[in-house]
Amino acid sequence: MSEDFSPNELASYWMPYTSNRAFRRRPRMISGAEGIHYIASDGRRLLDATSGLYCVNAGHCHPSIVAAIKSAAETLDYAPVFQFAHPKAFELAGRLTLMAPDGLDHVFFANSGSEAVDTAMKIALAYHRARGEGQRTRFIGRERGYHGVGFGGMSVGGIPGNRKAFGALLPGVDHMRSTYNRDKQAFSVGEPEWGAELADDLERLITLHDASNIAAVIVEPVAGSTGCLPPPKGYLDRLAGIAAKHGALLIFDEVITGFGRMGHAFAAQRYGVTPDMITFAKGLTNGAVPMSGVLVRDAIHDGVMVGPEVMPELFHGYTYSAHPLGTAAALATLDVFRDEGLFERAGEMEQGFADIMMSLRDAPNVVDIRPVGLICGIDLAARSDGAALRGYEVMQAAFHDHDLYVRVSGDTLVIAPPLISDLKDVEVIADRLRSVLAQVA
Numbered sequence: 001m002s003e004d005f006s007p008n009e010l011a012s013y014w015m016p017y018t019s020n021r022a023f024r025r026r027p028r029m030i031s032g033a034e035g036i037h038y039i040a041s042d043g044r045r046l047l048d049a050t051s052g053l054y055c056v057n058a059g060h061c062h063p064s065i066v067a068a069i070k071s072a073a074e075t076l077d078y079a080p081v082f083q084f085a086h087p088k089a090f091e092l093a094g095r096l097t098l099m100a101p102d103g104l105d106h107v108f109f110a111n112s113g114s115e116a117v118d119t120a121m122k123i124a125l126a127y128h129r130a131r132g133e134g135q136r137t138r139f140i141g142r143e144r145g146y147h148g149v150g151f152g153g154m155s156v157g158g159i160p161g162n163r164k165a166f167g168a169l170l171p172g173v174d175h176m177r178s179t180y181n182r183d184k185q186a187f188s189v190g191e192p193e194w195g196a197e198l199a200d201d202l203e204r205l206i207t208l209h210d211a212s213n214i215a216a217v218i219v220e221p222v223a224g225s226t227g228c229l230p231p232p233k234g235y236l237d238r239l240a241g242i243a244a245k246h247g248a249l250l251i252f253d254e255v256i257t258g259f260g261r262m263g264h265a266f267a268a269q270r271y272g273v274t275p276d277m278i279t280f281a282k283g284l285t286n287g288a289v290p291m292s293g294v295l296v297r298d299a300i301h302d303g304v305m306v307g308p309e310v311m312p313e314l315f316h317g318y319t320y321s322a323h324p325l326g327t328a329a330a331l332a333t334l335d336v337f338r339d340e341g342l343f344e345r346a347g348e349m350e351q352g353f354a355d356i357m358m359s360l361r362d363a364p365n366v367v368d369i370r371p372v373g374l375i376c377g378i379d380l381a382a383r384s385d386g387a388a389l390r391g392y393e394v395m396q397a398a399f400h401d402h403d404l405y406v407r408v409s410g411d412t413l414v415i416a417p418p419l420i421s422d423l424k425d426v427e428v429i430a431d432r433l434r435s436v437l438a439q440v441a
């Protein structure tokens with residue numbers, strides 16, 4: 001594909017979460033990928049500093065994942081999932097429950113993070129109803145949270161731009177404050193010392209709405225899309241204690257933090273806090289096939305397994321739940337994670353990654369850096385003529401002039417390299433970023 005596209009040729013595709021008009025004027029086209037690199041349509045090799053969208057943990061086009069998908073496409077292209085099943089769905093569910101914290105013994109499959117979140121919310125409602133507490137319909141999320149774009153996830157999410165155009169959203173949702181406070185936490189490596197007491201927002205909101213009405217509280221253990229906000233030390237523990245005390249289910253949205261990004265299968269294990277449900281997606285299939293799911297505690301699953309035996313217990317599911325290409329990709333991906341020791345590798349690299357990221361502290365316009373696990377948010381000062389303009393410039397300059405792909409959200413960059421990267425690769429990412437930041441200063 002050549003670099004020359006006329007804006008008209010690009011008009012049909014309405015791109016997601018994209019400034020479409022600006023894109024059409026100067027496209028950023030990617031036509032290939034290999035390992036830790038993207039290949040631009042003009043043949044340049046770009047370092048992938050954000051694992052695609054935090055999903056390609058094992059590196060692009062991993063041969064064994066590619067082979068598994070090919071073979072699945074030749075053997076069983078599609079199987080009906082309502083009242084029928086294929087064996088690999090059970091195999092995958094079993095493997096996932098073995099990797100998950102103890103007690104999360106059941107898996108419901110979906111296709112995207114958004115669907116996983118809405119699934120978890122529906123399971124919470126169905127569970128409470130099945131045990132005679134059908135009035136527990138309220139959800140509590142958190143400011144700056146991202147839980148996808150379904151009406152459930154959007155409602156519990158807390159990023160204003162994702163909500164403002166879409167009406168009243170789900171009723172009965174409230175939000176805790178974000179755990180981020182730049183005055184108290186700027187340039188913290190890992191989990192900040194300050195902020196555990198913000199978990200008490202949950203107690204306050206539960207008191208306000210009455211515990212008897214609360215279905216669940218949902219948080220990302222590390223808020224990802226908003227720009228990587230690690231939890232303050234002790235925060236998640238405190239949150240879990242408050243939720244349990246009031247019979248509210250605790251949902252960890254691990255769509256980004258799952259599958260090694262935090263040095264463990266799930267961030268729940270890093271923090272020693274077991275929620276009632278975990279939503280996951282992205283890294284599950286290394287991004288190669290859309291697939292997601294929800295890990296569910298035994299008691300919740302068992303609580304819903306009621307009613308006449310020939311009736312579905314939960315009227316919920318997707319045509320493509322446990323799709324054969326997804327299950328094949330996921331099983332192969334889990335093998336790669338195990339055989340290449342990628343979760344351990346992420347843990348071993350964490351300190352070096354943080355040191356390299358913190359070396360950008362003196363680059364122009366950097367106002368905060370937040371590394372944790374193998375993810376790091378870097379906040380830039382907004383330009384005086386408007387928010388997100390500097391971020392956009394950085395993304396453009398990185399792509400066009402410095403052979404670097406990096407995810408930018410507003411004026412925040414999020415670095416999350418594939419777990420197969422080494423510290424030399426991270427140095428190159430940092431060097432390129434330094435040049436980009438100097439260019440757009």
Ligand SMILES: Cc1ncc(COP(=O)(O)O)c(C=O)c1O
Pocket residue numbers: 111112113114115117146147148149220224225253254255256281
């Ligand atoms: C924590 C979290 N939840 C949900 C989602 C939504 O996932 P998807 O875009 O696959 O619907 C994302 C996506 O980034 C996410 O980070």
